[in-house]
Amino acid sequence: MIKVGVIFGGESVEHEISIITAVQAMNYMDTSKYEVVPIYIGKDRNWYTGEALRDMATYKDLNNVSFMAKEVTLTKRDDKYILQKKNGLFKGVVNTIDVAFPIVHGKGVEDGSLAGYLETLNIPYVGSSMLGSAIGQDKVVQKQVMAACDIPIVDYVWFYDTEYQTDEDKILQNIKKLGYPVIVKPARLGSSVGIEVAKNEEEVKDAIEEAIKYDEKIIVEKMVENLKEVDCAVIGNYEDMECSLIGEMLTNNDFLTFEDKYLGKGSKKTGSKNQTGGKISNSGFKIPATLDKEVEEQVFKYSKEAFRCLNLSGVTRFDFLVDSKAKKVYVNEPNTIPGSLAFFFFTPAGKKYSKLLDELIKGAIKEYKTAKKKVTSFESNVLSTFDGAKGAKGIKGKMM
Numbered sequence: 248m249i250k251v252g253v254i255f256g257g258e259s260v261e262h263e264i265s266i267i268t269a270v271q272a273m274n275y276m277d278t279s280k281y282e283v284v285p286i287y288i289g290k291d292r293n294w295y296t297g298e299a300l301r302d303m304a305t306y307k308d309l310n311n312v313s314f315m316a317k318e319v320t321l322t323k324r325d326d327k328y329i330l331q332k333k334n335g336l337f338k339g340v341v342n343t344i345d346v347a348f349p350i351v352h353g354k355g356v357e358d359g360s361l362a363g364y365l366e367t368l369n370i371p372y373v374g375s376s377m378l379g380s381a382i383g384q385d386k387v388v389q390k391q392v393m394a395a396c397d398i399p400i401v402d403y404v405w406f407y408d409t410e411y412q413t414d415e416d417k418i419l420q421n422i423k424k425l426g427y428p429v430i431v432k433p434a435r436l437g438s439s440v441g442i443e444v445a446k447n448e449e450e451v452k453d454a455i456e457e458a459i460k461y462d463e464k465i466i467v468e469k470m471v472e473n474l475k476e477v478d479c480a481v482i483g484n485y486e487d488m489e490c491s492l493i494g495e496m497l498t499n500n501d502f503l504t505f506e507d508k509y510l511g512k513g514s515k516k517t518g519s520k521n522q523t524g525g526k527i528s529n530s531g532f533k534i535p536a537t538l539d540k541e542v543e544e545q546v547f548k549y550s551k552e553a554f555r556c557l558n559l560s561g562v563t564r565f566d567f568l569v570d571s572k573a574k575k576v577y578v579n580e581p582n583t584i585p586g587s588l589a590f591f592f593f594t595p596a597g598k599k600y601s602k603l604l605d606e607l608i609k610g611a612i613k614e615y616k617t618a619k620k621k622v623t624s625f626e627s628n629v630l631s632t633f634d635g636a637k638g639a640k641g642i643k644g645k646m647m
């Protein structure tokens with residue numbers, strides 16, 4: 248039996264969404280192959296484990312979690328990955344895991360921080376590497392990479408807050424060249440926090456002031472006209488990947504229209520985009536989408552190309568912006584740990600959720616084994632010839 252440590256929560260605005268996705272995933276895991284070990288990161292950044300964490304009722308009052316579960320640290324001892332009791336006299340082993348399955352959203356966790364920690368411990372883990380996850384969180388860097396790979400993206404301008412403060416006129420000139428309307432976003436936030444549309448220079452100044460409250464790095468994009476938003480998920484890794492069906496974001500029911508969100512009455516929004524805090528539930532989608540053949544082909548093609556060139560693996564959901572009149576397709580952004588792991592994009596085509604989870608875990612173990620075969624260290628110890636201050640110079644000379 249493989250022990251899967253499902254890591255969720257974390258200090259981010261999408262904390263609760265992460266709990267929902269994780270509890271759901273744990274319920275769907277094939278118990279004939281996998282033993283589920285829940286690992287919850289509280290908003291206080293403490294880590295907990297215990298069976299109670301599989302029950303939604305435990306989270307009705309987040310303050311109660313510390314009574315219902317054990318506070319632990321994830322670490323390595325001998326060849327085992329252990330959850331070690333954090334407090335008390337005896338720091339016993341509470342549980343062990345074989346593979347980690349991060350289901351976290353947003354800054355401080357999904358952005359490569361958690362992947363980096365797991366990488367340091369050398370634990371096999373599901374999903375994108377530290378690099379892919381970090382690129383996935385930065386709306387500027389991901390565009391720079393995609394542009395270099397000839398993947399279509401909208402025209403944009405980006406800058407740091409201090410550059411705007413010292414060179415406002417030049418930046419406004421560049422935005423003018425893009426042409427209004429534009430959309431202003433903090434580069435690394437997500438959940439539509441701090442995002443505003445601007446139809447002219449006055450509005451763009453306000454929108455930039457707003458975005459600067461949330462991030463040092465700002466992106467201003469040209470608005471796509473005749474907008475249709477579609478999504479496509481990709482599962483796998485660079486060697487072997489598969490697209491889901493394409494989903495079309497619905498603008499009625501549970502979801503607010505783009506106009507409602509950004510242009511409508513009282514649209515001075517700084518909070519979450521909808522009830523699900525920007526993460527997407529299946530109720531907001533029509534799957535499969537009704538699309539022209541040529542648009543559909545481009546969405547599949549660019550989903551795979553973006554998955555590859557952004558260094559992603561596991562499952563990622565790509566947001567696309569489509570100009571439905573011009574039939575132009577733009578990749579908007581990757582969601583490297585999508586809400587509900589985007590399972591509902593796969594199930595209508597016959598892949599069950601438990602199968603999806605199985606593929607993800609197997610993929611993680613396979614990637615880990617492949618990586619292990621590469622040379623990562625050398626037997627010889629450079630420090631064996633080190634002899635104090637004199638040696639330090641010598642080493643510098645050798646290594647630089």
Ligand SMILES: Nc1ncnc2c1ncn2[C@@H]1O[C@H](COP(=O)(O)OP(=O)(O)O)[C@@H](O)[C@H]1O
Nearest residue numbers: 401430437438439440468469470471505566580
């Ligand atoms: N360039 C654009 N043109 C038109 N609409 C856009 C553009 N960029 C974003 N949007 C709209 O804003 C929403 C949120 O933007 P997005 O970049 O996906 O941020 P988040 O990280 O908050 O999901 C999108 O789902 C889409 O409705």
Ligand SMILES: [Mg+2]
Nearest residue numbers: 438566579580
């Ligand atoms: Mg988005």
